[in-house]
Amino acid sequence: MLTLHPKVSVRPEPFGALLYHFGTRRLSFLKDRRLLDVVRRLDGTVSLDEALADIPPGELASFRSALGTLEQTGMLHHPATPPAPQGPRT
Amino acid sequence: MKLVDHFATGLDAPICLTWELTYACNLACLHCLSSSGRRDPRELSTEECKAVIDELQRMQVFYVNIGGGEPTVRSDFWELVDYATAHQVGVKFSTNGVRIDQAAAERLAASDYVDVQISLDGATAEVNDAVRGDGSHEMAVRALGHLQDAGFRDAKISVVCTRQNIGQLDLFKELADRFGATLRLTRLRPSGRGADVWDDLHPLPHQQRELYDWLVAHGDNVLTGDSFFHLSAFGSALPGLNLCGAGRVVCLIDPVGDVYACPFAIHDEFLAGNLRDAGFQAVWQGSELFAELRKPQTGGACSSCQHYDSCQGGCMAAKFFTGLPLDGPDPECVQGYGETALASVGGREVPRPTGDHSHKGGVRGGPVMLTLSTRRPDRQPERACEENPLAGLTV
Numbered sequence A: 001m002l003t004l005h006p007k008v009s010v011r012p013e014p015f016g017a018l019l020y021h022f023g024t025r026r027l028s029f030l031k032d033r034r035l036l037d038v039v040r041r042l043d044g045t046v047s048l049d050e051a052l053a054d055i056p057p058g059e060l061a062s063f064r065s066a067l068g069t070l071e072q073t074g075m076l077h078h079p080a081t082p083p084a085p086q087g088p089r090t
Numbered sequence B: 001m002k003l004v005d006h007f008a009t010g011l012d013a014p015i016c017l018t019w020e021l022t023y024a025c026n027l028a029c030l031h032c033l034s035s036s037g038r039r040d041p042r043e044l045s046t047e048e049c050k051a052v053i054d055e056l057q058r059m060q061v062f063y064v065n066i067g068g069g070e071p072t073v074r075s076d077f078w079e080l081v082d083y084a085t086a087h088q089v090g091v092k093f094s095t096n097g098v099r100i101d102q103a104a105a106e107r108l109a110a111s112d113y114v115d116v117q118i119s120l121d122g123a124t125a126e127v128n129d130a131v132r133g134d135g136s137h138e139m140a141v142r143a144l145g146h147l148q149d150a151g152f153r154d155a156k157i158s159v160v161c162t163r164q165n166i167g168q169l170d171l172f173k174e175l176a177d178r179f180g181a182t183l184r185l186t187r188l189r190p191s192g193r194g195a196d197v198w199d200d201l202h203p204l205p206h207q208q209r210e211l212y213d214w215l216v217a218h219g220d221n222v223l224t225g226d227s228f229f230h231l232s233a234f235g236s237a238l239p240g241l242n243l244c245g246a247g248r249v250v251c252l253i254d255p256v257g258d259v260y261a262c263p264f265a266i267h268d269e270f271l272a273g274n275l276r277d278a279g280f281q282a283v284w285q286g287s288e289l290f291a292e293l294r295k296p297q298t299g300g301a302c303s304s305c306q307h308y309d310s311c312q313g314g315c316m317a318a319k320f321f322t323g324l325p326l327d328g329p330d331p332e333c334v335q336g337y338g339e340t341a342l343a344s345v346g347g348r349e350v351p352r353p354t355g356d357h358s359h360k361g362g363v364r365g366g367p368v369m370l371t372l373s374t375r376r377p378d379r380q381p382e383r384a385c386e387e388n389p390l391a392g393l394t395v
C-alpha cells in the first residue's frame, strides 16, 4: 500500500508543507493543506481511495496527479514488506 | 497564490541555511565571499554548535549548507557532521578538498546524509589557480578522485562563473562527467573580497548571454540554486528558485553565531542578530530586519520593466555592494540598465563588507592579480570560497 517513504521528512508550512527526501535529496512542496492531510493518512493501513475520501469529486483528478508525482519522485512508495497486520489473525 | 509568493512572505524555518563553521582557511581565493583566512577566536564551540543542531532539528531544517572558510580544518568537523546527521539534519558541505583524503572519502561514501561540494573556479589549473592559488586545482581534482574511488556517488563540482571561465563551461561539464559528479554553477557576487575583484572578474554582457544559452541547453543536469534568475530576462525563466530569498527562505549563520539575511550579505545592514542571545529560532522568527525583508517589495526603477516578474530586479547583495539602490536594477541587468546605474554611482563610496579575516600578507602560493587591476589597490585581496544558499533546490 502506498505510504510515505521512511526517508522523507514532512514540515508543515502556512501554504501546505515541505517534503524532503534524505535519500534523493529532493525537496517537494505540497501546495494545499488538504494534500498534506491525505499524505499523512497514507500510513500503510488505508487505501488511496480511503485517504482521498474527503476530497470533492471535482478535485480528485488533481489530487491523484499530485500523488502520482510524489510516487514517481520516490516521496511515496509501496514498501516491499507489508506492515505487521493489525489485530488477531484468523 | 503562487508558491514564490508564499516564499516571499517567509517560512517558519529556512530552506536554504548556510552555516559557515569557521573563517579559517588554507587558501586565499581572491573572491572569497566571507573574506576568510584567519580563525575568529570567538568561534562557536563544539557544544554551542551541537546546541544549534538540536535547534535546527526541532525546527525541521532538513539540511544545512556548511561552508566557511574551509570547514574541514575545524578539528571537530567530522564530529559535528556525525552529530547533525544523527539528528535528522542533512549536511551539504563545501570544501576546497584539502582534507578529502582516501579515508575521508570512504567515510563520506558510507553516509547517506552527507553531500560534498568541491570548489573549482577553472576547468584548467591555469584559470583556477589564478583566483584560488597555486596547486588548488590539483587539490580539488585529487579530492574528486578519492571520492570516486571510494564509491561516493554524485559529488558536486561548484564553480563560480567568471569572465575567465565562462568559455570553459563544456570543459567543466566533461570534468564533472568524468568523476560521476554534478556541476553546480553559481554567480560571482561582489561580496567579501569579491567586492575588490568584481570589476575584473564578473562576466561581460555577451558572456552572460553565452551562459544563459548554455544553461537553457543543459539546465536540467546542472544546479544553479538562485544564482541566475536575473538572466531570465533574456527569455524564459531558468530552473531553480526565481526570487531573492534573503531572510525569507535563505540565511547565514556565521562562525561566531551572527545571523545574516544571506551568505552574500555579510554587512551590519543585513545582520539580524546573534544566536548566542536567545537561539537561532528567535532570530529567524523575531528579527525586525527579516520582518522587513518579508514585506512586499517594490520594484522601484524595475517595476516598469516587462521582465520584472521573472527577474525581480536581481540580487540584493549584488546591488548593495556595488552601491546601487535595492529597489532598482541589478548591476548585471541584462537590459543594460545596471551599467547606467553603476555609472551614476561614479566614484561614490560603496558599502564595504563587514569583517575582514584575510591572512595578513597572504598565503604561500596564493593568487596574485598580476594582469588584472583591482578597484581598491589600497586593500590587497587575498582569498576565498564560494557558497550558494540554494544548492540543489528543485521547485
Ligand code: SF4
Binding pocket: B189, B226, B243, B244, B245, B246, B250, B262, B263, B264, B265, B314, B315, B316, B317, B318, B389
Ligand atoms: S541577496 Fe542575492 S545571493 Fe542573497 S538570497 Fe538574494 S538573490 Fe540570492
Ligand code: SF4
Binding pocket: B230, B233, B301, B302, B305, B306, B307, B308, B311, B312, B313, B314, B328, B329, B330, B333, B334, B335, B336, B337, B338
Ligand atoms: S530592469 Fe530590472 S527587472 Fe528588468 S531586466 Fe533589468 S534588473 Fe531585471
